[in-house]
Amino acid sequence: MIASYVAVGDSFTEGVGDPGPDGAFVGWADRFAVLLADRRPEGDFNYTNLAVRGKLLDQIMEDQLPRAVELAPDLVSFCAGGNDILRPGTDPDEVAERFERAISALTAAAGTVMVTTGFDTRGVPVLKHLRGKIATYNGHVRAVADRYGCPVLDLWSLKSIQDRRAWDGDRLHLSPEGHTRVALRGGQALGLEVPADPEQPWPLLPPRGTLDVRRDDVHWAREYLVPWIGRRLRGESSGDHVTAKGTLSPDDIRMRIAAVA
Numbered sequence: 001m002i003a004s005y006v007a008v009g010d011s012f013t014e015g016v017g018d019p020g021p022d023g024a025f026v027g028w029a030d031r032f033a034v035l036l037a038d039r040r041p042e043g044d045f046n047y048t049n050l051a052v053r054g055k056l057l058d059q060i061m062e063d064q065l066p067r068a069v070e071l072a073p074d075l076v077s078f079c080a081g082g083n084d085i086l087r088p089g090t091d092p093d094e095v096a097e098r099f100e101r102a103i104s105a106l107t108a109a110a111g112t113v114m115v116t117t118g119f120d121t122r123g124v125p126v127l128k129h130l131r132g133k134i135a136t137y138n139g140h141v142r143a144v145a146d147r148y149g150c151p152v153l154d155l156w157s158l159k160s161i162q163d164r165r166a167w168d169g170d171r172l173h174l175s176p177e178g179h180t181r182v183a184l185r186g187g188q189a190l191g192l193e194v195p196a197d198p199e200q201p202w203p204l205l206p207p208r209g210t211l212d213v214r215r216d217d218v219h220w221a222r223e224y225l226v227p228w229i230g231r232r233l234r235g236e237s238s239g240d241h242v243t244a245k246g247t248l249s250p251d252d253i254r255m256r257i258a259a260v261a
């Protein structure tokens with residue numbers, strides 16, 4: 001019976017791609033918090049989301065880790081290192097060493113620390129060449145989880161999010177349905193009964209022609225890839241002026257989800 005939960009991470013955990021009615025994001029962690037709160041008496045659940053988009057592992061350890069340790073919740077979800085792995089020249093072995101230091105600090109303070117693997121990028125333009133690097137990092141994450149007794153939210157094996165409808169238009173962040181499926185898989189990682197199967201098949205789509213695919217790729221490159229490269233060249237981050245959502249009420253999350261359903 002988890003009575004308190006803290007989410008630590010980057011854009012994935014902040015919920016980018018899953019906007020609420022006010023423009024702020026919901027995301028898998030908020031949806032997962034509702035699943036946990038449903039198992040508690042009303043008003044007897046505390047949830048804090050510390051995640052901020054664009055953050056590297058060291059920034060997460062400096063800004064979010066002390067607060068998570070201070071809160072000492074029953075559960076922490078920790079997803080970090082993905083933005084490091086995407087950067088050219090980074091060594092997944094070295095990133096994993098820093099990742100383990102974070103897990104060591106968290107497991108000393110929290111009841112349970114759930115870690116997440118990276119996505120399988122086989123079908124993602126630009127990122128598919130990083131598949132081997134991500135797989136190496138995932139192997140380290142699993143090894144760390146074994147050493148510290150952490151449940152693993154395994155995103156690599158979640159086949160349903162290989163469908164393009166699980167992804168936002170930027171192809172880097174999940175859509176609302178994608179975030180929902182990850183939240184359900186998170187419940188399964190903790191051994192909970194969940195209200196739906198995250199691997200439920202998607203409805204069939206009509207086949208897409210080569211011209212349609214090429215048109216979508218051109219639009220994606222113009223709207224998302226070029227600005228992303230520009231930020232990297234200028235040394236900017238999408239989270240430079242973003243504040244973490246902080247403490248959230250499960251009732252408020254439910255209302256925000258219902259407003260855009």
